[in-house]
Amino acid sequence: MQKKLIPKKSKPEELDEEDAKKPAKGTPELLRGFRDILPEEQGRWNLIRDTVRALAEAYSFDRIDLPVLERSDLFQRTIGKSTDIVEKEMYVFTDPSNRSVALRPEATASAARAYIEHGMLERPQPVKFWYEGPMFRHDRPQAGRYRQFYQAGLEVFGAEEPIIDAQLILIGKKFFEAIGLPVKVQINSIGTPECRSAYLTELVSYFRPFRSKLPEDDKRRLQKNPLRLLDSKEEYTMGLLGDAPQILDWLDEKSKEHFMRVIEFLDEVEIPYELNAHLVRGLDYYTHTVFEFMPEGEEGEKAQSALGGGGRYDGLVGLLGGRPTPGCGFAIGMDRIARALADKGINPPQCPPAQVFFAQLGDAARRVGLRLYEQFRAAGIPVAEAAGKNALKAQLEVANKLGVGLTLILGQKEVLDGTIIIRDMESGAQETIDASKVVSVVERKLQKESGVTPAIHSPVSDV
Ligand code: HAM
Numbered sequence: 001m002q003k004k005l006i007p008k009k010s011k012p013e014e015l016d017e018e019d020a021k022k023p024a025k026g027t028p029e030l031l032r033g034f035r036d037i038l039p040e041e042q043g044r045w046n047l048i049r050d051t052v053r054a055l056a057e058a059y060s061f062d063r064i065d066l067p068v069l070e071r072s073d074l075f076q077r078t079i080g081k082s083t084d085i086v087e088k089e090m091y092v093f094t095d096p097s098n099r100s101v102a103l104r105p106e107a108t109a110s111a112a113r114a115y116i117e118h119g120m121l122e123r124p125q126p127v128k129f130w131y132e133g134p135m136f137r138h139d140r141p142q143a144g145r146y147r148q149f150y151q152a153g154l155e156v157f158g159a160e161e162p163i164i165d166a167q168l169i170l171i172g173k174k175f176f177e178a179i180g181l182p183v184k185v186q187i188n189s190i191g192t193p194e195c196r197s198a199y200l201t202e203l204v205s206y207f208r209p210f211r212s213k214l215p216e217d218d219k220r221r222l223q224k225n226p227l228r229l230l231d232s233k234e235e236y237t238m239g240l241l242g243d244a245p246q247i248l249d250w251l252d253e254k255s256k257e258h259f260m261r262v263i264e265f266l267d268e269v270e271i272p273y274e275l276n277a278h279l280v281r282g283l284d285y286y287t288h289t290v291f292e293f294m295p296e297g298e299e300g301e302k303a304q305s306a307l308g309g310g311g312r313y314d315g316l317v318g319l320l321g322g323r324p325t326p327g328c329g330f331a332i333g334m335d336r337i338a339r340a341l342a343d344k345g346i347n348p349p350q351c352p353p354a355q356v357f358f359a360q361l362g363d364a365a366r367r368v369g370l371r372l373y374e375q376f377r378a379a380g381i382p383v384a385e386a387a388g389k390n391a392l393k394a395q396l397e398v399a400n401k402l403g404v405g406l407t408l409i410l411g412q413k414e415v416l417d418g419t420i421i422i423r424d425m426e427s428g429a430q431e432t433i434d435a436s437k438v439v440s441v442v443e444r445k446l447q448k449e450s451g452v453t454p455a456i457h458s459p460v461s462d463v
Contacts, residue, residue: 033147080284125158166265
């Protein structure tokens, strides 16, 4: 039974030396390229998730949840055997039933599988899905590139009209506007497999005389996946691209017409875009329109990494054995977006901060506290506590750190009397009130903009 989670074709020297060096014993540490998204980051993640969800619902996309683990051939057949993702980056392993499975590197292939598997061709078309979740690619970790990262995506199956491409780009642009990150749309068309094949012959003839000088990776691309030469990051190759044949000149009439219409629609809704003749994307299933959302502004442009990307994939469902069905979609990289938000100092709170703190003295007070909590929850007022601490002083210190306006104090005496003390944390003033009225009194005090009313002083022994 083989259960090793290693990328399929890793040579020993490509294995992560840093991870391999980690001691097996001692405190377990994160694997390289994996990370925890801590509570203090969750405000930004909530903003991203809530915005995606609101937009997807506004445009009538239905949520779909797809498994993290799929048969590995799903990705080999769709993303393409000679792509970096399939060749080098997939976490492929044999499961206990001796099947070759992979942690999904993306979700479009899974969405197409689900569309076929659940007979969605029979539903009213187009079928529109949205999803979010973790993806896995064993790429070299660096800023904005992780081995487990999160995407949110929108996919439309069963519509070939160019308006779909344009509307998806519009939704993506609206998403970035809504969260406050300016992006540039880059767009290109890579036509149909037929016109692409004539173009590739031309592209390969153009590069062949330079073959011996090409960097190793690009030599391999020239042989296996020449289209990817267009987005090579190697200086030598990039220098040759200026005179290279351009795919737009090789598009057939139908592909040209499709692309022109997408662009016309974008003009109509005033979405600015840049034509990028070198944009080809790293997945083989695309046809016609491809696009990316690039960060704008100095920092983002330096990073040169897309915050999202997508395109049309009219052959994908057919590739998987389904009745040929057109499709188009895009996904955004949530980690990169969260990072860009942090760089801009956008830091929304994870949840509304507690306005009230509950301090107890003894077990009887703790018991009453349980009921009080429920009453405040029903009233929608978040309450914090430090149940692990016994001394009032220590509890008040926590309340101070949390920055709450009011602390409720319940000691033995108050439990017996059916009362509770309310302390204004700013002035230190305290008043004792009937415990049964505490929620309405607190509500009133919180509503008052100018803070709490003057206290009827009632000191507690160890305040
Ligand atoms: P992709 O361009 O491979 O497309 O990924 C989409 C986005 O995911 C990227 O623009 C980037 O923001 C983010 N991303 C990719 N790899 C990483 C990584 N290693 N670490 C952090 N973020 C990353 C797709 O996956 C297609 N399925 C998109 C699509 C949907 N096309 C049609 N429908």
